[in-house]
Amino acid sequence: MLEKSAPSSPFVADMSMRIERHADTYAESVSEFLEQPHGLRRRATEQPLLDLFTRHTEAVVATYDPPGIRRAGDSLVFTHIYAPVLEHTAIAAPQAMPVNRLLAALIAAEVEFRGPLRLSRTQNRLLAEAYERLGPPLVQAGLPAHAALAYRRAGSLYRIDEDTDAEDRCGLALARARRLAQPVSWKRIGGLFPDLICGYGYRPFRMLWFVVVQLLVFTGAVLLRAEQPPAVTVFQVLMNYLNPLGVGDTLNLRVGGRAIFVVESYLGSVTMSVFFALLVRRWFRL
Numbered sequence: 001m002l003e004k005s006a007p008s009s010p011f012v013a014d015m016s017m018r019i020e021r022h023a024d025t026y027a028e029s030v031s032e033f034l035e036q037p038h039g040l041r042r043r044a045t046e047q048p049l050l051d052l053f054t055r056h057t058e059a060v061v062a063t064y065d066p067p068g069i070r071r072a073g074d075s076l077v078f079t080h081i082y083a084p085v086l087e088h089t090a091i092a093a094p095q096a097m098p099v100n101r102l103l104a105a106l107i108a109a110e111v112e113f114r115g116p117l118r119l120s121r122t123q124n125r126l127l128a129e130a131y132e133r134l135g136p137p138l139v140q141a142g143l144p145a146h147a148a149l150a151y152r153r154a155g156s157l158y159r160i161d162e163d164t165d166a167e168d169r170c171g172l173a174l175a176r177a178r179r180l181a182q183p184v185s186w187k188r189i190g191g192l193f194p195d196l197i198c199g200y201g202y203r204p205f206r207m208l209w210f211v212v213v214q215l216l217v218f219t220g221a222v223l224l225r226a227e228q229p230p231a232v233t234v235f236q237v238l239m240n241y242l243n244p245l246g247v248g249d250t251l252n253l254r255v256g257g258r259a260i261f262v263v264e265s266y267l268g269s270v271t272m273s274v275f276f277a278l279l280v281r282r283w284f285r286l
Helices: 010-034 038-044 047-062 079-091 099-114 121-140 144-160 164-181 185-190 192-201 204-225 230-242 257-284
Strands: none
Touching: 010 038, 010 047, 010 079, 010 099, 047 099, 047 144, 079 099, 079 121, 099 121, 099 144, 121 144, 121 164, 144 164, 164 185, 164 192, 185 192, 192 204, 192 257, 204 230, 204 257, 230 257
16 A cells, blocks of 8 residues: 655655656646547547657656665655555546646656666555556546556566466456557447457456357247257257257257257357366466
């Protein structure tokens, strides 16, 4: 948990002022971008802004020459910049947070991440949490690509900390932020499907609900084409999903019934293959 603190030295105070000045300048470009019509903003994307963000961050990192290579304790250098921002976004609407303060927090985290000071494991964890908590307000502010950057950093730091659950959580949030940042509308809409089905691969057990929906749909379809007891039809649908039925097993079907079983068999094979592949990846971290 991040704690609020004041600058611990004149050097930190000076670096904090540089971060805030760069954040104010960068916020002007971001505000111009956000003031554009929604359609134009979608086509332009945030990539030019991210390139400018990198230049501002590098300008600060270039002057980040701490007086010592070690830091007493496990606190972060610029906690006083982003801790108040994270606390505010946790209790108030993200829209109420000035964009320059939000961007100052992101630049400060980037300077911590890319700076010359070697972070301890505790500091890596604190910085990962800061990045992850900056993601939602950045999305709310209309900057999903900036949020994707924060989630990517958080995931890499959680990986160092060997926290696989947190890494997967950030991976899912990263995939969602990238979808929101996608300029092509049909790709944004199409990206909802893998999210709903399996959480972009990070939630494989969601696919079991998809399997249930498939079985219900195919059961209803076959019942309309079958001349046999419903219990037999349900049994056939359940078996065909995993093991295709033969010609002799489908004699009591009217025209089109066998085609339904063929479609179900192929769809079942694909669905279960994807499910087990995602499950193995999650269990063995492939």
